[in-house]
Amino acid sequence: MGLSPSVQRLPTTFPLDEILVGDCIASMNALPPSSVDCVFADPPYNLQLGEGGLLRPDHSFVDAVDDDWDKFATFEAYDTFTRAWLTAARRVMKPNATLWVIGSYHNIFRVGSALQDLGFWILNDIVWRKANPMPNFRGKRFTNAHETLIWASRSAESKGYTFHYEGLKGGNDDVQMRSDWFIPLCTGDERLKGADGLKVHPTQKPEALLARTLLSATNPGDVILDPFFGTGTTGAVAKRLGRRFIGCERDPVYADAARKRIDAVEPLSTAALLVAPTKRAEPRVAFLSVIEAGHIRPGEMLSDARGRHTAIVRPDGTLMAGPVAGSIHKIGALVQGLPSCNGWDFWHATRGGKPVLIDTFRAKMRAAMGSAA
């Protein structure tokens, strides 16, 4: 490649919120292992079969010396390149980090196969449905109105990855966020333009797309690595959302544009970025504590919503149904003949003649614990 050592930054300290100008594989290999929380990658994918093989469309501003970067004579060459950067990225991922890659039908099947071969575990493929796609001018195909993102964990054993299920559901009319996202292209003021009025980068991604990925799969303060930084959409969105970034970009012109762009970004207030705790992460409350706090009396009778099943509360926090005693969950499962049951969402106490779910009392205790802390 012939990059001078001064340009190829080899960080002694961890390069937070910086752009590493140079080959992304060398830059990633210079980072310590297990050091980033998320990778977002928008690799070259304008593969087109020309006379001599697969070529990326010409970019006049790309230095001729740099041509090797994005020319791929064959699928095999593209696969070699893909495996190389995926391997380097996987090394710097923490065990529960996740990877996002975006592509189109030209390259996404190569990328998807490669990451499966390398041990990544696909969590979803996401379809970015473009609000305003380029029409198919010649009328020979369907309008290519989407691109595909792959979301993958580092391995099948990575069960602890970040996913803000409840937040996404809350922002989507209280139904689960689906795998198809409808988002407009990057146009207007958001699109970076040079002094000549031309777009600086041919494939600048919309910030809304990056925002949804980072809000889904990262926490404030997390480090996001982007091996193909371009004009820095990942960095701009990361800064605005209170995340940290590391960008790799081999073209100094893109890197400069990205730096200026990110400098101008105002981060959101930390108040707006607070992560609501998931139910699983909330403090445990024992059923016995609810009794001890006086919300439920020993000897009281609990029932299900329709009054078909009943059980007696014992002072040690177990229930008794007929001759059998056990936890609220076990007895709930037993009376229903089910393999399991969440007793908090099944049993009701009677208050003012009406059934009150016992989870209501737990919620009160959690609220009281919060104000006390």
Add this chain to the structure above:
Amino acid sequence: MGLSPSVQRLPTTFPLDEILVGDCIASMNALPPSSVDCVFADPPYNLQLGEGGLLRPDHSFVDAVDDDWDKFATFEAYDTFTRAWLTAARRVMKPNATLWVIGSYHNIFRVGSALQDLGFWILNDIVWRKANPMPNFRGKRFTNAHETLIWASRSAESKGYTFHYEGLKGGNDDVQMRSDWFIPLCTGDERLKGADGLKVHPTQKPEALLARTLLSATNPGDVILDPFFGTGTTGAVAKRLGRRFIGCERDPVYADAARKRIDAVEPLSTAALLVAPTKRAEPRVAFLSVIEAGHIRPGEMLSDARGRHTAIVRPDGTLMAGPVAGSIHKIGALVQGLPSCNGWDFWHATRGGKPVLIDTFRAKMRAAMGSAA
């Protein structure tokens, strides 16, 4: 399998509108080369489901695909299988024939890579957006709400393939048909059920999906080959639309069901062979999308009509009132002390000193989404 030679049909005449019971590769190899106009393939997806099974929140059991035909030991074994049937299919394709394959993220990247390696030329990838997908019961991923079809010609030199651009456009309110299709699952009367009331095949595809592919990429009288015929959706739709079919199916039970099904199909009159009008999705707009579109800023304060209640907009599309975060509906209900609330008709942003109902912004987006929904 131990199929007897009499069952493994080796056609001396061309087997039009027949089901060849046996291994699809052997059946295809027994056909003359360059003899079919189109291939539609719904191969095993290699789902790799876990041992334990999956329960719904109400503890009922999810009837997953656990058939032996979907099990492969490794990705390598799946790739070998994929290359074998793709090679056999390619041999019988006419020079301008096209191939359709459907899959999910489990297998589609393997299939796409293999067919590129074999010389097929991808024309589009198509996203089947499911109207009614199965939810993600554990809240660990995005709802897997789509499957992917790849549409490919036999080679990059196949320029004369069939594509009914004008017909599709006419059936789509005179805008080009996009690469994302919104179609319901195969349920109700269309779903084949046995005498026991259970579904005959675990993965029967909707006829609407096949109809759109065949109307797009074949002519009346064309021969469509389906190497994984199953219960014969391809054959049923082909007959109804005045096309011919050849089906390969290993399981005689599926083949019998398919034969009976296809016998009952009434072909449409030629006058009726127009593109079915596009079924529009109801334009659901997430509050998050309103933020992404820039109509409302994260960190902004919303209030009710009289300014008695306020909440902060978070970047993920939830609201925060005091320490509690949730959807526009949940927080609206919370601040009013009501059991429920339509947040769209409750919360206002301030524009030019005046309160503007947030539903105003949703209406703007619906208008802008137009045909894409």
Add this chain to the structure above:
DNA sequence: CTCTAAGGTGAATCTCCTT
């Protein structure tokens, strides 16, 4: 008969902590 309520179901790589 109509209308409502309740129940079933679809290609799913679907938990996590403690003992």
Add this chain to the structure above:
DNA sequence: CAAGGAGATTCACCTTAGA
């Protein structure tokens, strides 16, 4: 490290039962 238990988790559509 395996086993067991706590407890968290569903959307759109269709069919059937019941009023």
